[in-house]
Amino acid sequence: MFKLPRHETKTLLAIHGWSGVLLGLLLYAVICTGVAAVFASELNDWASPLPHATVSADLPPGLDDAIRRLANEVDPQFHEEVAVYRGAGGRLNLLFHRHENGPDGRPTERGVEFELDPVSFAPLDRREGWLEEIEAQRASTGVADFLVNLHVRLHIPDPWGLFVTGVLGLxxxxxxxxxxxxxxHLLRDLFTMRLGRDAVLRRRDVHVVAGSWNLPFAFILAFTGSFFSFATSVGLPALAMVKFGGDQQALFETLSGAPRAEDPRPARLTNVDAILADARSRSNAEPNFLSITHYGRADSMATVYTELPADELVYSSYVYDGPTGTFIREAPPMGTRPSVGASLVGLMYPLHFGNFGGALSKAVWVGLGFTGAYVTLTGMLLWAKRREEQPAWRRMARFIHYVGYGLPLALVCAPYAFFILRDSDIPAATSQGVAFLTVAALTAVAAVTTRDMDRLRRRLLAATGIALLGLPVVRLATGGLGWMQALEHGIAAVPCVDAALMIVGVASLWVALGRRVRMALPTRVEGQIKSEPQAT
Amino acid sequence: MRRTGRIIRMSDQPAHAESVRAEARSFTREPNGAAVPDLADQDGGAFFCTQQNAMTHRQPKLPAQQGGRLRAWMRGLLAGPLALVAACLIMAGGALWVPPGAAQINNLVLPIVLFPLLWSALFLYACLDRKLGRAYAIIGALAVVNGLLLSLHLIR
Structure with a gap:
C-alpha cells in the first residue's frame, strides 16, 4: 500500500520500535489507567454510593435554596464564582471560590466547597483551602481520582506531569x-493471522492485526491526549506571555468571552432552578455544570453546561443574566461566537473521553483502549524478544513483564486501601498510593526471584484475577451497598461494576491457568541457549 | 596494530550479516510457505526474529561508523529537543500570524490545538530527510523566523 524507499522504511521501522520501547512502559501505564478512567463517574458511584435512592438529575430542583443558604455561610470574597456540579453517587458539590495565584505563583482557585445530599440538600462535608487541598479532601471520589491523576500526570507535580504525558502522547x-x-500491504495485514505452531509469528501477527485496526483510534487518543496535556502546561502559558504579558487570567477571559463591565452594586440572584429548567428546554439535554460569577452583584452571570445532546458532537453552554435570569446567548466551547478553533476544542472532549453516546460509546472506547494497551505491551515484548541474546535486553524483557502484568495488579489493589481506610483520617490518595507502591514492590521481588518469565506472567495474572474477585467482597465487608439494596435505590453502578470486576477476574484466572508459554524467552543453561517449549 | 585488527574483524561482517538476514527471512514466510522479503529484511535483521541474532555481537567501530554515530546523535538532537523547541516557537509565534477570525480567538486556539501535529511533523521530517544539513536549515529557519517575530512583538 505504501511503497516507500528502503531507507525511509527502515528509518520509520526504527522510529516505530524505539518510540515504543523508550516510552512504551510509561505509555502503557497511561493507557491502562485511561481505560479505567473512561468510567470514572461510574466507578465513583460504585465506590461511594449514597445509602438511599437518589435523583436522576445532576443538578436537581431545590438547588436555588441551597445556594442561597450556603452563600451566607462563606466569606463574601468567595462569592467571586460559584461552581455547582455532580459528585460521587449523585452528591452535589458547591465550590465558592475566587481566582488567585497559588503559593507557586501559578493561577489557581481558593475557597470553600460543600458536599450536599442531592435529595435533602443536607451538607455531608465541607472542605476549604486551595483547590489542590480541596481536591485532596474529596474522599468520595478517591478511587477514580487516583486513576485519573495517574492517567493525566502520572502523579508527578504540575506542570511536569502534564509535560511528561504530553510527550508520551506524541x-x-x-x-x-x-x-x-x-x-x-495494509489491507492484507488487517486480516493476516498465521495460527501455526510458531508462537512468535502468531504473536507478531496478533500485534500487527490489533495495531492495524486500532491505528485510527490510537492516533485520535494520542492527539487529543497531547492536546490536553500541552494546552495547560505549555500552550496557555506561552500564549499568555505573547498576547497578555503573562496574565493567564486575561487569556482565559478572552477565550471564554469578554467579562461584563464591573458593577459591584448588590443585586439578588434570580431563581437558579428556573435558569436550569430553561437551559434544559433549550438544549434538550440534562445540565451537569453551573457556574455563577459575582454572586449577589448586579454584574453576575450564570452559565449552564449540559451533557452532549444526542445529535451533537460539540457542546454548547447557555449564558444568563444573574439578577434577571434573562437568556443572553448560547456560547460555543470557546469565545462568544462559533469558530474553527472553538469547534476543534469542542471535538477534543468527546473524542478523548468517548462520552458522546452514553455507556455504549464508553464501552467501545474501553475496548479500543484495551487493544491499545495490548498492542503496546506485545510490541515491547516482541522488540525485546528480537534482541534476547543481549543480557541487557533480557533484563529489559523481564522488566516489561513486571510492568506489563504487575501494573494492573497494583492498580486493582489500590482500591482495597480506599475501602479499608475510608473512615480514617488518611487521605484517599495517600492510602491508595501506599497500597499501589507496596504491591509494586512485592511484584518487583516476584519479578526478580521468578526465573521463568512465563511463570511470572501467570502468577501475576492469577494474582490480578484473585484481586479483582476480592474487590466486591471487600467493598461489601467495609459497609458497601448490597446488590439488592442498590437496585432498589436505582443505583445500577454497584452491581454493574461488581459484575464487570468478577468477569475480568475470571478471565484473568482463565488466561493464567490456560495454555502454557506463548512467547517465553529461552533460559540460559551453562552458557547455552535452551528454548522453552512452545506449547503444552 | 589495533586498527589493523579492527579492519580484519570487520571484513568478516558482511558474510555474518547475510547469514542473519537468511535467518530473518525464515520468519516472513507466507502461509503457502513461499519466502518473501519483509520488514525483517529491511532492518538489517529480523524485526521479530526469534533465533540467535549474530548482529548483536559487539564489533569495534570503524571511523566511518563513528561518524555515522555522530550523525545519528545529531539527527536525534534535531528530531527531539530542537524540533520540540521549534514547535513551541511556531506555536507561540502563531498567536501573531494566524488570522484571529470573526470570533477573534482562532489565533489563540489553533496553535495550541495543532501543536501536537506540528511537533510530530517536525520530528518525522527530521528523521526522514536524508540531508541532515537541509533538515537543520529548514527547522532552524522556521524557529528563527518565529523567534524573531516574537522578539519584535515582545520588545514593542
Missing part, C-alpha cells in the same frame, strides 16, 4: 503514524 502519535506507513 510518542504514541509517532508510533501510530509510522505504524501505518510501514505497512506494505
Amino acid at each position: 510518542a504514541m502519535m509517532v508510533a501510530a503514524v509510522t505504524g501505518l506507513v510501514i505497512h506494505r
Whole structure:
C-alpha cells in the first residue's frame, strides 16, 4: 500500500520500535489507567454510593435554596464564582471560590466547597483551602481520582506531569503514524493471522492485526491526549506571555468571552432552578455544570453546561443574566461566537473521553483502549524478544513483564486501601498510593526471584484475577451497598461494576491457568541457549 | 596494530550479516510457505526474529561508523529537543500570524490545538530527510523566523 524507499522504511521501522520501547512502559501505564478512567463517574458511584435512592438529575430542583443558604455561610470574597456540579453517587458539590495565584505563583482557585445530599440538600462535608487541598479532601471520589491523576500526570507535580504525558502522547502519535506507513500491504495485514505452531509469528501477527485496526483510534487518543496535556502546561502559558504579558487570567477571559463591565452594586440572584429548567428546554439535554460569577452583584452571570445532546458532537453552554435570569446567548466551547478553533476544542472532549453516546460509546472506547494497551505491551515484548541474546535486553524483557502484568495488579489493589481506610483520617490518595507502591514492590521481588518469565506472567495474572474477585467482597465487608439494596435505590453502578470486576477476574484466572508459554524467552543453561517449549 | 585488527574483524561482517538476514527471512514466510522479503529484511535483521541474532555481537567501530554515530546523535538532537523547541516557537509565534477570525480567538486556539501535529511533523521530517544539513536549515529557519517575530512583538 505504501511503497516507500528502503531507507525511509527502515528509518520509520526504527522510529516505530524505539518510540515504543523508550516510552512504551510509561505509555502503557497511561493507557491502562485511561481505560479505567473512561468510567470514572461510574466507578465513583460504585465506590461511594449514597445509602438511599437518589435523583436522576445532576443538578436537581431545590438547588436555588441551597445556594442561597450556603452563600451566607462563606466569606463574601468567595462569592467571586460559584461552581455547582455532580459528585460521587449523585452528591452535589458547591465550590465558592475566587481566582488567585497559588503559593507557586501559578493561577489557581481558593475557597470553600460543600458536599450536599442531592435529595435533602443536607451538607455531608465541607472542605476549604486551595483547590489542590480541596481536591485532596474529596474522599468520595478517591478511587477514580487516583486513576485519573495517574492517567493525566502520572502523579508527578504540575506542570511536569502534564509535560511528561504530553510527550508520551506524541510518542504514541509517532508510533501510530509510522505504524501505518510501514505497512506494505495494509489491507492484507488487517486480516493476516498465521495460527501455526510458531508462537512468535502468531504473536507478531496478533500485534500487527490489533495495531492495524486500532491505528485510527490510537492516533485520535494520542492527539487529543497531547492536546490536553500541552494546552495547560505549555500552550496557555506561552500564549499568555505573547498576547497578555503573562496574565493567564486575561487569556482565559478572552477565550471564554469578554467579562461584563464591573458593577459591584448588590443585586439578588434570580431563581437558579428556573435558569436550569430553561437551559434544559433549550438544549434538550440534562445540565451537569453551573457556574455563577459575582454572586449577589448586579454584574453576575450564570452559565449552564449540559451533557452532549444526542445529535451533537460539540457542546454548547447557555449564558444568563444573574439578577434577571434573562437568556443572553448560547456560547460555543470557546469565545462568544462559533469558530474553527472553538469547534476543534469542542471535538477534543468527546473524542478523548468517548462520552458522546452514553455507556455504549464508553464501552467501545474501553475496548479500543484495551487493544491499545495490548498492542503496546506485545510490541515491547516482541522488540525485546528480537534482541534476547543481549543480557541487557533480557533484563529489559523481564522488566516489561513486571510492568506489563504487575501494573494492573497494583492498580486493582489500590482500591482495597480506599475501602479499608475510608473512615480514617488518611487521605484517599495517600492510602491508595501506599497500597499501589507496596504491591509494586512485592511484584518487583516476584519479578526478580521468578526465573521463568512465563511463570511470572501467570502468577501475576492469577494474582490480578484473585484481586479483582476480592474487590466486591471487600467493598461489601467495609459497609458497601448490597446488590439488592442498590437496585432498589436505582443505583445500577454497584452491581454493574461488581459484575464487570468478577468477569475480568475470571478471565484473568482463565488466561493464567490456560495454555502454557506463548512467547517465553529461552533460559540460559551453562552458557547455552535452551528454548522453552512452545506449547503444552 | 589495533586498527589493523579492527579492519580484519570487520571484513568478516558482511558474510555474518547475510547469514542473519537468511535467518530473518525464515520468519516472513507466507502461509503457502513461499519466502518473501519483509520488514525483517529491511532492518538489517529480523524485526521479530526469534533465533540467535549474530548482529548483536559487539564489533569495534570503524571511523566511518563513528561518524555515522555522530550523525545519528545529531539527527536525534534535531528530531527531539530542537524540533520540540521549534514547535513551541511556531506555536507561540502563531498567536501573531494566524488570522484571529470573526470570533477573534482562532489565533489563540489553533496553535495550541495543532501543536501536537506540528511537533510530530517536525520530528518525522527530521528523521526522514536524508540531508541532515537541509533538515537543520529548514527547522532552524522556521524557529528563527518565529523567534524573531516574537522578539519584535515582545520588545514593542
